[in-house]
Amino acid sequence: KNEVEQSPQNLTAQEGEFITINCSYSVGISALHWLQQHPGGGIVSLFMLSSGKKKHGRLIATINIQEKHSSLHITASHPRDSAVYICGGGSNYKLTFGKGTLLTVNP
Amino acid sequence: DVKVTQSSRYLVKRTGEKVFLECVQDMDHENMFWYRQDPGLGLRLIYFSYDVKMKEKGDIPEGYSVSREKKERFSLILESASTNQTSMYLCASRLRAGGQETQYFGPGTRLLVL
Numbered sequence: 235k236n237e238v239e240q241s242p243q244n245l246t247a248q249e250g251e252f253i254t255i256n257c258s259y260s261v262g263i264s265a266l267h268w269l270q271q272h273p274g275g276g277i278v279s280l281f282m283l284s285s286g287k288k289k290h291g292r293l294i295a296t297i298n299i300q301e302k303h304s305s306l307h308i309t310a311s312h313p314r315d316s317a318v319y320i321c322g323g324g325s326n327y328k329l330t331f332g333k334g335t336l337l338t339v340n341p
Numbered sequence: 342d343v344k345v346t347q348s349s350r351y352l353v354k355r356t357g358e359k360v361f362l363e364c365v366q367d368m369d370h371e372n373m374f375w376y377r378q379d380p381g382l383g384l385r386l387i388y389f390s391y392d393v394k395m396k397e398k399g400d401i402p403e404g405y406s407v408s409r410e411k412k413e414r415f416s417l418i419l420e421s422a423s424t425n426q427t428s429m430y431l432c433a434s435r436l437r438a439g440g441q442e443t444q445y446f447g448p449g450t451r452l453l454v455l
Contacts, residue, residue, distance in 0.1 A: 320383065331385070
């Protein structure tokens, strides 16, 4: 069983919608990462969280350590947000990643 | 901007060949990583290097070795390529500062082993 689970696996939204992607983990972690991967492979690191909430532009990431759960929110979604979003948790150098959520935002 | 480059975007090799994948970063980061990414399995860590000549095994090191002779360069070696090593290989370097860390990924090398 994967130690990091993401939901949903696929998500289709209309431009402007508020989007939530969830990440649950069963292992103890010191930090949780959110990554974005566009078609063609390039991966960009969005957030690293160890507690609370972080915001960057239209992206918000939250983490609840007690519930072992993190969410990535996108406000006012845009077609350019279409990508695979990956969460990963761990300690030091070893991260365990989820399988990713494929987000498609239609105009 | 941090730049992580990988020697090839696409590579086709034959079973049994020795394969070298090169990764170079230009930001003087101490930590570098090699991952492979497969459909349905996600990103998995092969090896990590925390400094020159220093390495740690990741989750799936079997069939791979690494070399870090210079800080900016981290090489992944497939000693004898096999078809189950067909995958997307991603290199990353890591910046750690003030309790925060960011991994910077290369564009990936899609390796096909025939």
